[in-house]
Amino acid sequence: MPISISRCIAGVCKAAALCLIQPACAQSAAEPAPAVTVDPVVGEYSSVQMELVAGIRLNPDGTFEYGLTVGSLDERAQGRWKRVGSRIELVSDPRPVAPTISANRIDNAPGQPFALRLVAPNDIDIPGIDLRIDFDTGAPLKSYLVGGPWTLPANEKRRPRFITFSKRAYRIASGPLPLRAEAGTVTVFLLTPNDLGVIDLTGAYLEPDGNSLVLTRPDGTIIFERANPASDTRTTPDGEQDPQKEPLR
Known part of the structure; x- marks a missing residue:
């Protein structure tokens, strides 16, 4: 027996009405929110050598903070970071003004x-x-x-x-x-002084090496080790925090 077009429309309208009055039809409300992906390089890193102590923090929001003390020299920097291939490129923001x-x-x-x-x-x-x-x-x-x-x-x-x-x-x-x-x-x-002690890291970059990051800048390189690796976490699909133990990539 042929089904009329008006009958099909009536069926669709009835199904829609049921979805409006039955919460079970609104599946999207019951579905878990999508997981937020955090770049595995996010975290704190430090370097301790003869007369040198340095640290860098890569924040989830794409900003970084850097500091170094060696002998009588103290320097610091802040700005933005972004991943370009395997590199983490740094841009000082705001750009420091030299003395x-x-x-x-x-x-x-x-x-x-x-x-x-x-x-x-x-x-x-x-x-x-x-x-x-x-x-x-x-x-x-x-x-x-x-x-x-x-x-x-x-x-x-x-x-x-x-x-x-x-x-x-x-x-x-x-x-x-x-x-x-x-x-x-x-x-x-x-x-x-202006921004005396604040260096411009624009153009410098970090490269992962195992669980370390190697900072390359015009005057040399510094190897940073991840600080407290067990405290660095990333979000899993079920919303739980999972310790980051895999090598950086």
Whole structure:
């Protein structure tokens, strides 16, 4: 016996009505939420070597935090990470602003030989900065600051023309600054810290090596070991937290 079109429509309408009044028909409400996939590299890593302690944290939201102490050098960074193939590429955000050095003032020092100072905004002398003096003739003179006024060697008779301050580890590079070396004066230069101690890791990257991550940057590499691997977890399909024990990929 043929089935009419009107009868089919009536059947569909009846089935739809039943679904509206019977919760069992709404299967989507009873289904578990889809699992959120967490990249296995997410977690904390550390590196401890002779006089060096460093750490990096890769967060699930795609951000990272980094810190390092070696000798008298302290540096830190933060930003975003993303996976590109097997690599984890880093981008500092915000991009740090390097320190700057500028001429500040000239103090009088009657009866004293010419001297120069490099000071912080609080007028405290800054030690450990390399300097280069270019003269009107001959080779430049290279020296460094010890944390107080610096004077020319007693036997130096040439006329200074420029001075350059630098400290690569702290991204200090003043470029040549005009210098007038007159007896009885102290030329004071000011270092504006800006983001002193914050490094730019844009372009650096991490590569998994077993349960380690190798950080590659222009000045070398650092191997980080996963810290507390048993505490790093990822979500399983049933919503449970499962310890991450597999090698990084």
